[in-house]
Amino acid sequence: MKKLYNIAIIGGGPGGIASAVESLILGIKDVVLFEKGEGHSTTIRKFYKDNKRVDKDYKGQKIELNGHIYFCDGTKESTLDLFDKIIQENGVEAHFQTEVESVNKEGEYFVIHTTKNIMVKAKFIVISIGKMGQPNKPSYPIPNSIKNIVNFNANSCVDGENILIVGGGNSAVEYACVLSETNPVMLNYRKVEFSRINETNQENLTQCFKSGKITPKLGVDIESLEDENGKVKVNFMDSTSLVFDRVIYAIGGMAPVDFLRKCGVSLDSDGVPVTDEKHHSSVDGIYIAGDILYKNGGSIAAALNHGFDIVQEIKKRLN
Secondary structure, eight states: OOSEEEEEEEOOSHHHHHHHHHHHHTTOOSEEEEESSSSSOHHHHHHSOTTOEEOSSGGGOOOOOOSSOOOOSEEHHHHHHHHHHHHHHTTOEEEESOOEEEEEEETTEEEEEETTSOEEEEEEEEEOOOTTOOOOOOSSOOOGGGGGGEESSSTTOOTTOOEEEEOSSHHHHHHHHHHTTTSOEEEEESSSSOOSSOHHHHHHHHHHHHHTSEEEEESOOEEEEEEETTEEEEEETTSOEEEESEEEEOOSOOOHHHHHHHTTOOBOTTSOBOOOTTOBOSSTTEEEOSGGGSSSOOOHHHHHHHHHHHHHHHHHHHO
16 A cells, blocks of 8 residues: 555545545546445445345435446445446555544644555545444343443543453554543453554553552453443453443444544534535535435435546545
């Protein structure tokens, strides 16, 4: 991979595909697309039944396509075939099964970190992640009585709570380091070493371990959770058990709203990104495409237009 791209696209649905393809058609070089699923169009691939009808004018939304991608009514299979074809014909650099963990502005460039320990820089970012994204959850059940204190982000934490963070990626380490300023924190990871975190997080974590601000529980997985008088009893595979006020899982699959907030993008009261008419977010250089721009969902045709409009704007800025 190159170290610096003109555009980095996060999400391989219609909006992301359009952003990549339209960029290449308009002559923008050094464009990369990251998608955490096994292939493009994960929502269509996973949540549409075989032979399901796919309409251009979704729920009666009549949209005239502005770009170079010709999309019409079809089926799940014909829609996937269309996107397969245009990705291949236009030589899109796409990295599948690669989840972006963080996007940070450093000087004039954005720095992108992924779960595969890939780090690249880009001048512009297009976020086109679907609403279906959800945080990964453990395989063992979470008792209903403690679900309010078993979380998948740090939004509900209260100062002074005894907290267990579960995970080995950048999000888990960032939660642990920040919360350790106001809370007793233990960090549990099934492996002994953190191989997926960036250098800054590694330095912060090492310092927190040395100072005793974070207690490590490494090289062991969790077997089960129980309700212990309104707290969470965590049973580990090494036959030990500990009780916590709150448990936070950061084991991948960040929900769209959490990811957008982490990128610094402003959201309205419905969790919809705040953008201008060019789909430019509150963060200069970050654009948003696809159904996350709508409270109740958009359409494939609208997402394709988003990609075309965004790329035209970026091309002007690159020139």
